[in-house]
Amino acid sequence: MFLSIDLCPSTRLFESDFFRILLTVANERNKKFPIAIAISGLWISNHPEEFNWLINNKKSLDITWVNHSFNHPYFRDKPLNENFLLSPRVNIKTEILMTEKLLLQHNQVPSIFFRFPGLVSNKITVKELNNLGLIPIGSNAWLAKGEQPKSGSIVLIHGNGNEPAGIKIASKLINRNINWLPLNYALSGSE
Template sequence: QIKEGNLNVIWINHTYTHFYNPKLPLEKNFLLKEGTNLFFEITEVEKLFIKNGMVPSIFIRFPGLVADYEIRKEVAFKYGLIAVGSDAWLAKGQMPIKGSIILIHGNKNEPAGIKIFEKLLEKDFYFGSLLEIRCN
């Protein structure tokens, strides 16, 4: 549906490797893992965007929706990225409401989320873009 122009998808940076160990607490996972190279994690994704003819995104979604104050500050001030959260992670059963930001993994590693999203496409929903969000 994206190729046909039926979906307006904004691809965002999600970091390159986003380490995860289910045996560790969130404070030691994802970008909070000791020794994580934030420059590498962000710029490798930007290189992939460019390699595939895409413009690097101004948005980032932290893996697992997890980041501390220092990472958020560095991402904003050093890299100029806007962190985006989600209140509708479909594969976790969080259903969207008006104004929701839907989280779905486009790499198909969460087939349940993709099935739910396909069903939502059949309904009378308006799927907007992050670029349409206004702060009033």
């Protein structure tokens, strides 16, 4: 299984207790805990201390940085087919490149993965993503929505305080005897 943690823009608190659980498990198992962090540029900009904390704990966390757009635009009054990165107001290339640039400015290497905000995309946005050399990742186990993980699942939780129910479920999963893998293993079919 693969653990992915979304850090969308949020004014809520960083789920530091959950990340400390990951550190504890890594220390108990004497190996880095693999996580994919789908990070938005605004989250990095608005949470510099927490971002630096993640970077400083890379000795225990095997972090794959997944681009999650810069602004993670969401419009409450729009349907999904006109929302997030599908909005005509959004320049997807700018959204992607601004986050990549910000990660590089912090000496962090972005991965080849991209998670669409809201998991909402279409053929056009996927093609634009592929033209930039990126691969979209979704999830078949969004814990806060009640989706159940199974072998090979990409588990999705939010580490930005927006979905405490998902964090609660994930906290129980982490301590089970699950072989958590780095996200790049999903491309090879290894489990």
